[in-house]
Amino acid sequence: MVITAKGRATRQRIVEGTAVYLRGDEPGDVTLDDIRAITGTSKGQIFHYFPGGKEELLLAVARYEAELVLQDQQPHLGALTSRAAWGRWREAVVARYRAQGRHCPLGSLMAQVGGTPGASEVVTALLARWQEDLRLGIVAMREAGLVGDVDADRLAAAFIAGIQGGVQVLRSTGSTAHLEAVLDALLEGFGLAGPKIRS
Amino acid sequence: MVITAKGRATRQRIVEGTAVYLRGDEPGDVTLDDIRAITGTSKGQIFHYFPGGKEELLLAVARYEAELVLQDQQPHLGALTSRAAWGRWREAVVARYRAQGRHCPLGSLMAQVGGTPGASEVVTALLARWQEDLRLGIVAMREAGLVGDVDADRLAAAFIAGIQGGVQVLRSTGSTAHLEAVLDALLEGFGLAGPKIRS
DNA sequence: AGGATAGTGGACCGGACGGTCCAGACATCG
DNA sequence: CGATGTCTGGACCGTCCGGTCCACTATCCT
Numbered sequence: 464m465v466i467t468a469k470g471r472a473t474r475q476r477i478v479e480g481t482a483v484y485l486r487g488d489e490p491g492d493v494t495l496d497d498i499r500a501i502t503g504t505s506k507g508q509i510f511h512y513f514p515g516g517k518e519e520l521l522l523a524v525a526r527y528e529a530e531l532v533l534q535d536q537q538p539h540l541g542a543l544t545s546r547a548a549w550g551r552w553r554e555a556v557v558a559r560y561r562a563q564g565r566h567c568p569l570g571s572l573m574a575q576v577g578g579t580p581g582a583s584e585v586v587t588a589l590l591a592r593w594q595e596d597l598r599l600g601i602v603a604m605r606e607a608g609l610v611g612d613v614d615a616d617r618l619a620a621a622f623i624a625g626i627q628g629g630v631q632v633l634r635s636t637g638s639t640a641h642l643e644a645v646l647d648a649l650l651e652g653f654g655l656a657g658p659k660i661r662s
Numbered sequence: 663m664v665i666t667a668k669g670r671a672t673r674q675r676i677v678e679g680t681a682v683y684l685r686g687d688e689p690g691d692v693t694l695d696d697i698r699a700i701t702g703t704s705k706g707q708i709f710h711y712f713p714g715g716k717e718e719l720l721l722a723v724a725r726y727e728a729e730l731v732l733q734d735q736q737p738h739l740g741a742l743t744s745r746a747a748w749g750r751w752r753e754a755v756v757a758r759y760r761a762q763g764r765h766c767p768l769g770s771l772m773a774q775v776g777g778t779p780g781a782s783e784v785v786t787a788l789l790a791r792w793q794e795d796l797r798l799g800i801v802a803m804r805e806a807g808l809v810g811d812v813d814a815d816r817l818a819a820a821f822i823a824g825i826q827g828g829v830q831v832l833r834s835t836g837s838t839a840h841l842e843a844v845l846d847a848l849l850e851g852f853g854l855a856g857p858k859i860r861s
Numbered sequence: 862a863g864g865a866t867a868g869t870g871g872a873c874c875g876g877a878c879g880g881t882c883c884a885g886a887c888a889t890c891g
Numbered sequence: 892c893g894a895t896g897t898c899t900g901g902a903c904c905g906t907c908c909g910g911t912c913c914a915c916t917a918t919c920c921t
Contacts, residue, residue, distance in 0.1 A: 640819060
């Protein structure tokens with residue numbers, strides 16, 4: 464089976480259309496008929512491009528969304544070499560999730576596809592890359608003498624956990640307060656930003 | 663409709679049986695037939711005690727599980743008045759979630775019932791109580807002069823976010839490393855425990 | 862005892878939804 | 892201009908599952 468340009472375009476339309484739908488207000492569980500309607504395709508096409516069916520399709524969408532998560536934090540995430548840069552990154556993260564609101568595309572994706580093999584790998588891989596970028600930033604700060612001697616990997620892991628939790632609370636409460644609190648607490652606790660928790 | 667002792671027992675059996683099932687290895691989505699089989703009941707009984715059907719039942723189970731989350735942290739959570747107490751609490755939290763493993767009962771409950779009215783209120787209420795207990799602990803430490811002048815509510819919120827995220831990462835990776843990292847980072851960053859991140 | 866009310870069992874229904882299948886349109890190339 | 896393979900549409904199927912309904916049984920009260 465050779466995929467032509469037209470075919471690739473259709474496949475892409477399916478993935479992106481599904482992603483857009485999942486970012487919408489009332490997604491709940493997506494059905495193949497939903498996807499068919501949104502993307503202007505047919506069952507035939509869906510199974511043509513995703514022989515594994517719904518599961519394979521949603522996994523593809525999850526990978527697509529995971530990529531966006533990291534992209535949305537650039538260029539800040541890639542150059543965490545000063546206190547100011549950490550501050551801008553913090554703002555970018557909060558802004559991204561505030562804009563996203565209660566609804567987390569990757570979250571509902573995982574809710575639907577969570578148990579299947581390969582599902583948690585997608586998010587694990589995302590978090591690993593994210594954590595590594597943070598770790599590099601912490602190391603850079605340490606080498607520049609801007610912060611003390613910390614376990615960069617563990618601190619990066621703490622940031623990852625904090626962000627995940629902040630976003631999860633956001634999904635329930637609709638407020639970014641927790642996300643901001645944990646980011647500020649970690650930044651401040653380790654000299655990556657000025658005092659906001661301590662008075 | 664008056665509920666007799668026998669009725670109450672049956673209702674309780676349904677809730678607890680469902681909770682046990684959800685704590686098991688391969689829950690995925692529960693069906694009413696699953697619940698029927700596990701709890702040795704019939705559809706008639708389920709709808710007798712939960713006229714709202716599956717949704718109402720799962721919400722009841724969620725409330726039941728939420729209660730357990732707080733209970734499992736006692737007596738530590740109620741008396742966070744010394745560095746040692748914070749340390750013991752940290753251990754209790756990590757132990758609880760390590761024992762729970764990849765599987766989070768409340769998590770899969772929310773995955774199934776997430777969109778329905780009242781669902782996020784259950785977890786919001788849980789987190790609010792949790793955060794309040796932490797806040798009281800921080801205030802106690804501050805008043806005892808054991809920590810500096812911090813915004814107790816924001817720091818408590820940071821803990822909540824961190825724990826939630828740590829648990830979520832645990833669900834994907836099976837490791838408590840992130841949970842421990844964020845707890846240690848926050849404890850250490852604000853003088854609630856000795857250095858583990860800084861060296 | 863006997864009627865009323867609570868509790869129980871399970872057959873049954875209807876809709877939703879993932880997946881199959883095949884016929885026809887379209888493109889590409891000898 | 893056929894032939895071969897890709898792309899597209901949608902009818903159709905089987906299953907799963909939440910929910911309804913009703914007959915039957917235990918329990919309680921007077």
